[in-house]
Amino acid sequence: MPVSPDKNPATDPARAPAADNDVGAQATTHFGFKTVDEAEKAGLVKGVFNSVADQYDIMNDVMSAGVHRIWKNSLIDSINPRPGMHLLDVAGGTGDIAFRFMAAAPGSTVTVCDINAEMLRVGAERAAKKGYADRSEFVCGDAMKLPFGDRSMDAYTIAFGIRNVTRIEEALAEAYRVLKPGGRFHCLEFSPAVVSVLQGAYDAYSFKFIPAMGQMVAQDRDSYQYLVESIRRFPTPEKFDQMISSVGFSRTNWRSMSAGVVAIHSGTKV
Numbered sequence: 001m002p003v004s005p006d007k008n009p010a011t012d013p014a015r016a017p018a019a020d021n022d023v024g025a026q027a028t029t030h031f032g033f034k035t036v037d038e039a040e041k042a043g044l045v046k047g048v049f050n051s052v053a054d055q056y057d058i059m060n061d062v063m064s065a066g067v068h069r070i071w072k073n074s075l076i077d078s079i080n081p082r083p084g085m086h087l088l089d090v091a092g093g094t095g096d097i098a099f100r101f102m103a104a105a106p107g108s109t110v111t112v113c114d115i116n117a118e119m120l121r122v123g124a125e126r127a128a129k130k131g132y133a134d135r136s137e138f139v140c141g142d143a144m145k146l147p148f149g150d151r152s153m154d155a156y157t158i159a160f161g162i163r164n165v166t167r168i169e170e171a172l173a174e175a176y177r178v179l180k181p182g183g184r185f186h187c188l189e190f191s192p193a194v195v196s197v198l199q200g201a202y203d204a205y206s207f208k209f210i211p212a213m214g215q216m217v218a219q220d221r222d223s224y225q226y227l228v229e230s231i232r233r234f235p236t237p238e239k240f241d242q243m244i245s246s247v248g249f250s251r252t253n254w255r256s257m258s259a260g261v262v263a264i265h266s267g268t269k270v
């Protein structure tokens with residue numbers, strides 16, 4: 001792995017490097033707390049999700065004690081699902097957002113796009129089991145270069161995906177491009193910090209409990225170490241809101257949930 005000799009701050013979250021504010025301008029980027037060549041990051045992220053694909057859904061329940069379901073339902077509410085709507089769910093992985101959306105909007109359809117074929121394979125199998133195969137398609141593609149036409153989507157979602165993208169601004173610009181005028185962008189993502197009174201407990205939970213559970217349940221400590229480190233590198237909600245505005249979205253807003261653990265961001269293409 002082409003990593004810099006950064007000291008490893010994983011055991012001391014207070015030493016985590018600051019979140020990148022200018023990811024697109026650099027030839028290097030972060031992979032968790034490591035610095036890597038920008039060209040290498042997508043492959044490293046792919047390796048993480050190849051490794052966890054089959055255990056991904058059970059690990060979500062283990063890591064969040066099921067609370068990710070509440071967060072995802074809140075994301076769906078923010079879309080205001082309507083019958084017949086077509087949703088693009090980017091970094092859609094194993095289909096959790098897609099299935100919730102289709103359940104909420106009769107006659108709706110979803111394109112799930114993800115860079116990882118293994119995650120999509122699990123998602124397509126789940127769609128078949130749940131009776132959603134006719135209303136969903138699973139497409140391999142990069143959030144930074146979406147294989148869809150301009151102004152083709154009613155709504156765009158990305159849940160726990162954008163922090164893995166090498167150049168976040170490019171993914172946001174692509175979201176803007178593929179949305180129809182009036183279409184809305186919705187993002188559910190972890191925030192780098194929680195309310196200060198809980199920060200110590202949250203750090204222990206993130207850096208001790210999660211990697212240990214990753215090892216126990218998915219036999220993969222490193223991937224879950226990356227996942228918690230990547231959260232600390234993601235911009236604050238205030239900064240991310242500015243990034244969404246800066247690619248052209250209007251009426252941007254965000255709200256934090258669970259004491260700041262996650263935030264839901266939205267913006268409209270006018």
Ligand SMILES: C[S@@+](CC[C@H](N)C(=O)[O-])C[C@H]1O[C@@H](n2cnc3c(N)ncnc32)[C@H](O)[C@@H]1O
Nearest residue numbers: 091092093114115116119142143159160161164
């Ligand atoms: C933590 S999972 C989230 C999956 C799903 N959205 C959910 O909430 O359960 C992150 C997903 O982002 C995908 N991903 C990472 N980088 C991506 C990129 N550049 N373009 C598209 N998908 C990407 C990964 O393959 C993985 O499936």
